[in-house]
Amino acid sequence: MPVVRLGLGDAPFSVLLPALIASGVASAVQRGLLNFEAVAVRPTPLLFRATIVGVTLGVALIVTAIGGVPLATVTIRNLAGYLGAALLALRLVGGVAALVVAPASAVAASVLGSDDSIVWWVLHPASHWPSTAVASLLFLVGGWAGTSRTTMRARAGPD
Amino acid sequence: MRFRTAAWFAFLWLTLPAATIVGQLFISSTFPTGSGYGLSENIRAYGALVLIAPIAALGGALTAGRLRRSSVLQSGPHGRSPSRVWASIAGSPAVAFAVLISTFMAATAASAGAFPLLDPRLAAAAAIQSLAYVLFGLALGANLPAVLAIPAALVVPYVVIAFPPALSTYWLRHVTGISSNCCWIYEDVPQRAFTAHLAFSMALALAAAAALPRWNARASLTRAALAILATGSLVTACLSAQIFGPSANEPRAGAPYCSSRSGVELCLWPEHEKNRASSEQVLRRILGEADGLDIPNKFTELDPGLVRWPTTSWVAASGDLEKLLSGAVYSLSPSTQCFRQQTVGVETAVPQEFPDDGPIVRAWWSGRLGLDAQDSLDAAGASDDQRATLARIESLPLPEQKDEINALVRRAAGVCSGVVN
Numbered sequence: 001m002p003v004v005r006l007g008l009g010d011a012p013f014s015v016l017l018p019a020l021i022a023s024g025v026a027s028a029v030q031r032g033l034l035n036f037e038a039v040a041v042r043p044t045p046l047l048f049r050a051t052i053v054g055v056t057l058g059v060a061l062i063v064t065a066i067g068g069v070p071l072a073t074v075t076i077r078n079l080a081g082y083l084g085a086a087l088l089a090l091r092l093v094g095g096v097a098a099l100v101v102a103p104a105s106a107v108a109a110s111v112l113g114s115d116d117s118i119v120w121w122v123l124h125p126a127s128h129w130p131s132t133a134v135a136s137l138l139f140l141v142g143g144w145a146g147t148s149r150t151t152m153r154a155r156a157g158p159d
Numbered sequence: 160m161r162f163r164t165a166a167w168f169a170f171l172w173l174t175l176p177a178a179t180i181v182g183q184l185f186i187s188s189t190f191p192t193g194s195g196y197g198l199s200e201n202i203r204a205y206g207a208l209v210l211i212a213p214i215a216a217l218g219g220a221l222t223a224g225r226l227r228r229s230s231v232l233q234s235g236p237h238g239r240s241p242s243r244v245w246a247s248i249a250g251s252p253a254v255a256f257a258v259l260i261s262t263f264m265a266a267t268a269a270s271a272g273a274f275p276l277l278d279p280r281l282a283a284a285a286a287i288q289s290l291a292y293v294l295f296g297l298a299l300g301a302n303l304p305a306v307l308a309i310p311a312a313l314v315v316p317y318v319v320i321a322f323p324p325a326l327s328t329y330w331l332r333h334v335t336g337i338s339s340n341c342c343w344i345y346e347d348v349p350q351r352a353f354t355a356h357l358a359f360s361m362a363l364a365l366a367a368a369a370a371l372p373r374w375n376a377r378a379s380l381t382r383a384a385l386a387i388l389a390t391g392s393l394v395t396a397c398l399s400a401q402i403f404g405p406s407a408n409e410p411r412a413g414a415p416y417c418s419s420r421s422g423v424e425l426c427l428w429p430e431h432e433k434n435r436a437s438s439e440q441v442l443r444r445i446l447g448e449a450d451g452l453d454i455p456n457k458f459t460e461l462d463p464g465l466v467r468w469p470t471t472s473w474v475a476a477s478g479d480l481e482k483l484l485s486g487a488v489y490s491l492s493p494s495t496q497c498f499r500q501q502t503v504g505v506e507t508a509v510p511q512e513f514p515d516d517g518p519i520v521r522a523w524w525s526g527r528l529g530l531d532a533q534d535s536l537d538a539a540g541a542s543d544d545q546r547a548t549l550a551r552i553e554s555l556p557l558p559e560q561k562d563e564i565n566a567l568v569r570r571a572a573g574v575c576s577g578v579v580n
Contacts, residue, residue, distance in 0.1 A: 103314050
């Protein structure tokens with residue numbers, strides 16, 4: 001019989017909520033006058049990256065206050081991974097993909113995932129270091145590529 | 160590009176292949192019920208809605224989002240009624256998703272060798288669910304910015320379908336879906352459960368339709384009418400499902416077909432008729448060993464809770480002789496419940512851990528039928544006392560062994576009011 005693997009418990013906080021936040025951040029970095037920001041003297045990519053790190057830390061504080069350190073660790077790992085994936089999709093595919101990728105990953109992992117494969121890294125416990133490595137890699141690569149001036153110019157479109 | 164053509168392209172060709180892939184992934188990640196019963200296989204495939212519904216809603220949100228950004232919804236495609244425009248956008252994808260889910264259901268039943276291939280009630284439910292989630296996505300995309308509409312289109316259908324079965328409010332799961340606990344071959348989904356699910360799907364579709372932008376003079380009236388109908392459907396759904404517990408299954412209509420060709424009456428459902436010859440072969444083997452033993456006079460696939468000794472239950476889901484023999488061992492003795500009640504008394508609550516004589520009888524029969532008696536004892540978690548009792552019985556001459564087994568069976572069957580298995 002079909003069994004949805006993700007029950008209630010902490011899952012809404014650790015798997016679904018970070019995906020929604022990541023979508024919001026991916027949308028936020030597409031807003032504004034990107035064609036001007038892309039050529040601005042001020043370090044816009046750095047400001048974007050600082051904002052993303054700030055959001056991640058802010059969520060970490062809130063979830064720690066609500067659910068304690070173990071839940072916060074998984075939530076932050078997943079948020080970082082989702083953010084990286086969304087920003088990477090923004091760079092490689094486009095704006096809609098950036099909004100879709102995180103919630104689609106969360107739903108797919110919730111239904112199809114199992115804790116015996118690294119593909120479903122969002123479902124692993126906090127102590128599972130390969131999942132942390134995947135999320136960190138996504139966060140670094142996606143965070144760098146998705147907030148670069150090249151991406152801003154691409155998202156701004158022709159003048 | 161024509162309005163309808165644009166909608167078709169954005170919607171269908173982007174989302175249908177994705178839905179096909181994830182639906183197939185879902186089905187391949189679940190196990191066949193092995194019962195050969197079309198309804199249970201159909202319900203297994205129907206569960207793929209948990210992934211297909213978000214994709215249908217996403218397609219709707221993307222399409223309506225494009226229309227929203229192009230301002231066509233604000234200015235209004237003059238000369239066309241909004242209902243016709245939305246029907247033309249939502250209709251074909253809804254049909255496509257319904258056909259996709261129905262195909263999954265039929266293919267799953269066919270690959271499991273089950274029939275009927277497609278339950279028409281589930282096909283209807285799939286059609287209304289598809290329409291509901293496509294309209295839901297359209298309503299999100301038409302009213303909300305993409306940053307809210309797209310994540311909501313993916314997450315809300317998943318939450319609506321997947322979370323109620325995890326809640327302790329049991330009846331809710333029969334509203335938002337068809338219970339995955341359905342069904343053994345002797346069970347069916349009650350009409351009332353289908354009514355609840357269909358009414359909820361209709362309520363969702365009507366509520367989403369009410370939320371779609373409209374640009375004609377009767378917009379408010381139409382919205383009000385749709386909202387009232389949605390509320391009525393939702394109330395109907397809740398009232399219909401409120402009587403259900405975790406499982407809503409009811410006994411299946413009709414009766415299995417009976418035949419006495421093997422020397423004892425054997426009643427099988429049509430789906431298992433193909434395994435009748437194997438079952439009869441096993442029964443003939445049992446009869447060959449049964450001289451001087453009390454064995455049931457009728458083996459049936461009816462609900463085990465409804466059959467009474469000397470009738471007993473039988474499972475012919477497989478034609479494999481080894482599996483049939485293993486199952487037959489359980490049919491040749493009263494149920495564990497009967498043995499436990501016989502041991503501790505009918506009026507006493509039966510502790511699960513209380514040792515009883517059932518494993519001894521089943522292990523003895525396993526030995527007689529060429530199976531491994533020790534495996535049977537191990538599977539039952541038999542105690543040292545039970546193993547010693549079996550060893551003592553097996554050390555006796557065969558007629559005395561049969562007398563001992565008859566005594567155990569008669570005590571259990573008598574005290575337990577004849578309910579078996």
